Amino acid sequence: MKTRVEKALKTAGMKAFEETCYLYPVPELKEVQEMLPMEAAVEVKYRGDFTGRILIEARGGLSQAIAVNMLSSQDPSEEQKMDALGEIANIICGNVIPALGGISQGYRIEAPRCIPLNEVQNNLLGEPLVSMVLNLNQGRADLKFYVDGYYPAPEKNT
Amino acid sequence: MALNTLVVDDSSVMRSIIIKTLRLAGLSLGDVLEAGNGQEGLKLLEDNWVDLALVDIHMPVMDGEEMINRLRKNKEYHDLPVIIVSSESDSARIEMLQKKGATFMHKPFTPETLREAIIEATGVSHEDQG
Numbered sequence A: 001m002k003t004r005v006e007k008a009l010k011t012a013g014m015k016a017f018e019e020t021c022y023l024y025p026v027p028e029l030k031e032v033q034e035m036l037p038m039e040a041a042v043e044v045k046y047r048g049d050f051t052g053r054i055l056i057e058a059r060g061g062l063s064q065a066i067a068v069n070m071l072s073s074q075d076p077s078e079e080q081k082m083d084a085l086g087e088i089a090n091i092i093c094g095n096v097i098p099a100l101g102g103i104s105q106g107y108r109i110e111a112p113r114c115i116p117l118n119e120v121q122n123n124l125l126g127e128p129l130v131s132m133v134l135n136l137n138q139g140r141a142d143l144k145f146y147v148d149g150y151y152p153a154p155e156k157n158t
Numbered sequence B: 001m002a003l004n005t006l007v008v009d010d011s012s013v014m015r016s017i018i019i020k021t022l023r024l025a026g027l028s029l030g031d032v033l034e035a036g037n038g039q040e041g042l043k044l045l046e047d048n049w050v051d052l053a054l055v056d057i058h059m060p061v062m063d064g065e066e067m068i069n070r071l072r073k074n075k076e077y078h079d080l081p082v083i084i085v086s087s088e089s090d091s092a093r094i095e096m097l098q099k100k101g102a103t104f105m106h107k108p109f110t111p112e113t114l115r116e117a118i119i120e121a122t123g124v125s126h127e128d129q130g
Helices: A002-021 A062-071 A078-100 A117-121 B012-024 B038-047 B064-072 B091-099 B111-122
Strands: A038-047 A051-059 A130-136 A139-147 B003-008 B029-035 B052-055 B082-086 B102-106
Touching: A002 A062, A002 A078, A002 A130, A002 A139, A038 A062, A038 A078, A038 A117, A051 A062, A051 A078, A062 A078, A062 A139, A062 B012, A078 B012, B003 B012, B003 B038, B012 B029, B012 B111, B029 B038, B038 B052, B038 B064, B052 B064, B052 B111, B064 B082, B064 B091, B082 B111, B091 B102, B102 B111
Parallel strands: B003 B029, B003 B052, B052 B082, B082 B102
Antiparallel strands: A038 A051, A051 A139, A130 A139
16 A cells, blocks of 8 residues: 555656656755755645645755745745645645545545644654655755544455 | 637636636636636626636635626626536536526636536637637
């Protein structure tokens, strides 16, 4: 199951960053990038056959780069940066959930919500099912996929 | 022919992305109007001539589905080409909106995808002559 989520999250994440804000993956994560502090975090909750949330943590100037590329403005406000990051989270969530097949009765995605950094740093959101790093040409995105309770469609052993 | 276009989305960032992508799509654009929900969009249509509407589904005050319902009952705009731009993936809901004459475009999208959706919705290529 975890592999399916990882694949869906990576595909949706890369597509969203490439097509929406022209940010492209860089394969190698340098040592300095591993230590980048978190600058913003946004979550999008989903409800359907299963419920949970997707969290994006922006590091290394990513929220600025997203807003600049999305808005074609060199000096986006903090609000615009959070809105732009929220849109990316919304798009990723809207592509991951259908890819996992958890929509037999439809699903709902809530509006993006800015998360105080201390909530993320103190691990108040719990443990994600999947966590991955997307290293981009302008910053780094940490994507986390949470499922409330359990996952109802276990992987078949074929 | 330049396309007068109405972009309806409660996110100003998303409206900016759609407008930016519209400009990259190589189509001849006329006036581009913006509204934050369906009600504001309908109000703009009362005072402006629009050839195409790009509409989000989930919005406060009046959502995209209700806006399309009201458009289809409007004498002047009952056949306005509408493209739904959304993260929605519920196939039953998408099918229902398509039955109301809307073209569906899933986020994220490229200028090429948008261009194809506009040609499908309007039936005209609206090539940029400039």
